Amino acid sequence: MISRALSLKSSITExxxxxxxxxxxxxxxFTFLSIFIAIGTGSYDLSVINFLLGKTSGLQNIVLLEIRVxxxxxxxxxxxxxxxAGAALQGLFRNPLADPGxxxxxxxxxxxxxxxxxxxxxFFPNLYLGSFLLPVAAISxxxxxxxxxxxxxxxxGYQGVTYMLLVGIAVNAIAGVGIGILTYIxxxxxxxxxxxxxxxxxxxxxWPLLVPAIIIIFISLIxxxxxxxxxxxxxxxxPEAYRLGIDVQRVKLSIIFTSASAVGASVALSGMIxxxxxxxxxxxxxxxxxxxxxxxxxxxxxxACLMIIADLFSxxxxxxxEIPVGLITSAIGSPFFLWLIFRMKRx
Amino acid sequence: xxxxxxxxxxxxDNRQILKDVSLEINExxxxxxxxxxxxxxxxxxxxxxxxxxxDSGEISYDNKQLKQISIQERAFTRSVMSQMQTLVFNxxxxxxxxxxxxxxxxxxxxxxxxxxxKNVTKECNVHNLIHRKFNSLSGGEQRRVxxxxxxxxLWRPSESNDPRYLLLDEPTxxxxxxxxxxxxxxxxxxxxxxxxxxxxxxxxxxxxxxADKIAIIKDGEIMAFGExxxxxxxxxxxSIYDVPIKVKHDxxxxxxx
Numbered sequence: 238m239i240s241r242a243l244s245l246k247s248s249i250t251e252x253x254x255x256x257x258x259x260x261x262x263x264x265x266x267f268t269f270l271s272i273f274i275a276i277g278t279g280s281y282d283l284s285v286i287n288f289l290l291g292k293t294s295g296l297q298n299i300v301l302l303e304i305r306v307x308x309x310x311x312x313x314x315x316x317x318x319x320x321x322a323g324a325a326l327q328g329l330f331r332n333p334l335a336d337p338g339x340x341x342x343x344x345x346x347x348x349x350x351x352x353x354x355x356x357x358x359x360f361f362p363n364l365y366l367g368s369f370l371l372p373v374a375a376i377s378x379x380x381x382x383x384x385x386x387x388x389x390x391x392x393x394g395y396q397g398v399t400y401m402l403l404v405g406i407a408v409n410a411i412a413g414v415g416i417g418i419l420t421y422i423x424x425x426x427x428x429x430x431x432x433x434x435x436x437x438x439x440x441x442x443x444w445p446l447l448v449p450a451i452i453i454i455f456i457s458l459i460x461x462x463x464x465x466x467x468x469x470x471x472x473x474x475x476p477e478a479y480r481l482g483i484d485v486q487r488v489k490l491s492i493i494f495t496s497a498s499a500v501g502a503s504v505a506l507s508g509m510i511x512x513x514x515x516x517x518x519x520x521x522x523x524x525x526x527x528x529x530x531x532x533x534x535x536x537x538x539x540x541a542c543l544m545i546i547a548d549l550f551s552x553x554x555x556x557x558x559e560i561p562v563g564l565i566t567s568a569i570g571s572p573f574f575l576w577l578i579f580r581m582k583r584x
Numbered sequence: 585x586x587x588x589x590x591x592x593x594x595x596x597d598n599r600q601i602l603k604d605v606s607l608e609i610n611e612x613x614x615x616x617x618x619x620x621x622x623x624x625x626x627x628x629x630x631x632x633x634x635x636x637x638x639d640s641g642e643i644s645y646d647n648k649q650l651k652q653i654s655i656q657e658r659a660f661t662r663s664v665m666s667q668m669q670t671l672v673f674n675x676x677x678x679x680x681x682x683x684x685x686x687x688x689x690x691x692x693x694x695x696x697x698x699x700x701x702k703n704v705t706k707e708c709n710v711h712n713l714i715h716r717k718f719n720s721l722s723g724g725e726q727r728r729v730x731x732x733x734x735x736x737x738l739w740r741p742s743e744s745n746d747p748r749y750l751l752l753d754e755p756t757x758x759x760x761x762x763x764x765x766x767x768x769x770x771x772x773x774x775x776x777x778x779x780x781x782x783x784x785x786x787x788x789x790x791x792x793x794x795a796d797k798i799a800i801i802k803d804g805e806i807m808a809f810g811e812x813x814x815x816x817x818x819x820x821x822x823s824i825y826d827v828p829i830k831v832k833h834d835x836x837x838x839x840x841x
Contacts, residue, residue, distance in 0.1 A: 331672045332672065472673060473680075473683060476630075477666070477668075481659050481684070481686070482656040482658065482660070482686060527679070528679050
């Protein structure tokens, strides 16, 4: 029993420093705090404490359980999945600028989702199937883009940084055209607005839509995190990782598929939210280090935390109107992106 | 116990890179591969590690064909140090050396890792660097760090006597004299602990002094394979390198200027 306890302890602490464990613990606390605050704050005042004490009215309960809570949970899981997918893709491509939004993965997912909404309305009238179909279509779109990027950047090595961004611009443009056409030809009832897909929003989410996405995202996080050590070894280059006993092809496939699932399921419900996958892993690296055993969970927590706050701002800045949340993340993310490019040029 | 290469041939882009190459590296033996640029030395190493599959011929570790050894098992059998590219992210030296630790269960980690790590960093004289960032090191220091990582990969529990092989591609490039000697002496020590070593070198004197056997390769063919004293000859080396070369024996010295 003692030895089992010992071995469990060491498997948690292997290749992660105690400072990093403290940071992860603090990020956990911040995430719960921001969930707590975000649920209580908004154009309709609510108190989580009163709710827990049973002192809230029926209307307050409905606002809390049917509107506020799903929205905050959605922003948390979308932030977590974009953050961790950004970290995993940056590691996989050995490219500090790989962000699901910039390199076209989110756009691919959005195109997949819009396509299934427009076509699916005619072929799959079953609503419950529909709520799983939407993330699946988005995941297929995301997968397709990552595979294409991988094929196109193969053999480009570190030079691939610029090349990949160029491919990303092209993919974003193509997907933009596709989404634009689909938005134009479909009736409003089928498709949400173009702004929803390009800027993102957490509004209007309901439990039946949210539950499948939560399941998909949790499963992909569970599959992604054990790849942390393998992602570290991939930083030495694919031949070196193989020589250290890593089945490189399998690891690549598993990372591509799990990140695409996380991004796809997120985009299907909230549209394209830019720069989170870029900024979050860099911030996490900045405060604690670059090894993936710390970086992956750290990016998930930091992503959740920042997204909850960004959504909170999108709700309260211009009350009762809402700013698209993607506008807020881009406003913070794009100067950061410029700074990164500037720093890379100096290196 | 030995690492064997039997009549291996390889064609890449219609060019014959390796022609009927056979080689044997015994446990506890240092084999140095020398030859001009583009002779196929690095490709030979890549075939030995399993990175590239040859068109024909067999590679076997201790009579077991490489094809039948799983990728994970291969990592436990042989450790490789090659010409390195840079790291994109800012890993610490400690992170990089730790990458050489093969995961074999938690009890091994908690009981042995810190000791093995300490020994290896001390041995390679990188213990003062472990808190620095890898990318801030000089080329020679980075090489020493990778060497330490390669040695950590060879770590075995003391009761294990599984065979181990160390394959190195020009490990002394960029190293100053003292680091070069340190590295070659560590190889010598590992060989005495029964590790089979293949090392690609450019310095003929270094090879003559430290290797038990030398393989001379040119245009993908092994031109000679044997003890340094027997194969290092004026006319032969001159024909290999197209440079006038004089060899003096007792002690063996190669002069080319």
